[in-house]
Amino acid sequence: MATILVVDDEMGIRELLSEILSDEGHAVDVAENAQAAREYFEQQTPDLVLLDIWMPDTDGVSLLKEWAAQGQLKMPVIMMSGHATIDTAVEATKIGALNFLEKPITLQKLLKAVEQGLERGATPPVVPSAAAAPGMPGAEVVDGIDGGPATPSSPASHAGAISFDIPLRDARDAFERAYFEYHLARENGSMTRVAEKTGLERTHLYRKLKQLGVDLGKNKGE
Known part of the structure; x- marks a missing residue:
């Protein structure tokens, strides 16, 4: 912001x-x-x-x-x-x-x-690697974005690695898409649990996922 x-x-x-x-x-x-x-x-x-x-x-x-x-x-x-x-x-x-x-x-x-x-x-942010912060929540997310190996449960396994050679808005959308797909897969598609994990109200979460084009059906049962 x-x-x-x-x-x-x-x-x-x-x-x-x-x-x-x-x-x-x-x-x-x-x-x-x-x-x-x-x-x-x-x-x-x-x-x-x-x-x-x-x-x-x-x-x-x-x-x-x-x-x-x-x-x-x-x-x-x-x-x-x-x-x-x-x-x-x-x-x-x-x-x-x-x-x-x-x-x-x-x-x-x-x-x-x-x-x-x-x-x-803006000053480009320093993106820490998972190796630099072992056990840090969301470390798999950094792996996927950083171009490192993606674990099966990482967002990169759902959305692919995010390139830094694209406009900021596109990179942000790609990151958010990967972030929500990660939590949907981790919570087996439970919108209630994803809302709790991400700190969003359910209605806002639905609207956000629709805006990002996240396929909710794909994450059911994963």
């Missing part, structure tokens, strides 16, 4: 982006103008910023310059506008903006830009 700041003077845009990104599991904060964004930065630094260019008090490009001059540009910034010219977009990129989204923003473009921004700004 990442913390994303949405800076836009349009309430409808703030609410829409907040809803979409929250559904993706992110923590979303909003600022209605440049001054509100400045006050936010006095308290914390987000993992990513979605910044509107045209705002009444200070425009987004000027605010971006301000952050760069003050050494606050430590996170990916994605500019947004429905009226900006190519020159404006190029200028923002030269200052340090990672990307530019033209309004109205499509869901696909938004999620792709956010994913790329977070990948750019």
Whole structure:
């Protein structure tokens, strides 16, 4: 989960982006103008910023310059506008903006830009091997992902090893699919026990499995 700041003077845009990104599991904060964004930065630094260019008090490009001059540009910034010219977009990129989204923003473009921004700004996690932590719960999961030998009960035996040479979203879905298939096989398809093991409410678990395309029937009786 990442913390994303949405800076836009349009309430409808703030609410829409907040809803979409929250559904993706992110923590979303909003600022209605440049001054509100400045006050936010006095308290914390987000993992990513979605910044509107045209705002009444200070425009987004000027605010971006301000952050760069003050050494606050430590996170990916994605500019947004429905009226900006190519020159404006190029200028923002030269200052340090990672990307530019033209309004109205499509869901696909938004999620792709956010994913790329977070990948750019994130430090790759260190994945421990099972050998480094013998007996650790879920060690078989790490074996399957790490490319090591998969045990018959490991997620890799159900979903195959997960490549790191794919987009973060695809890797995450592949891991979650393997994770749930592992627990379904281990609990002999019992949704009640899987819900308890994974800490999910049954309805949420069903919805998640359907979203990931997990074949529930395949795990019955295994």
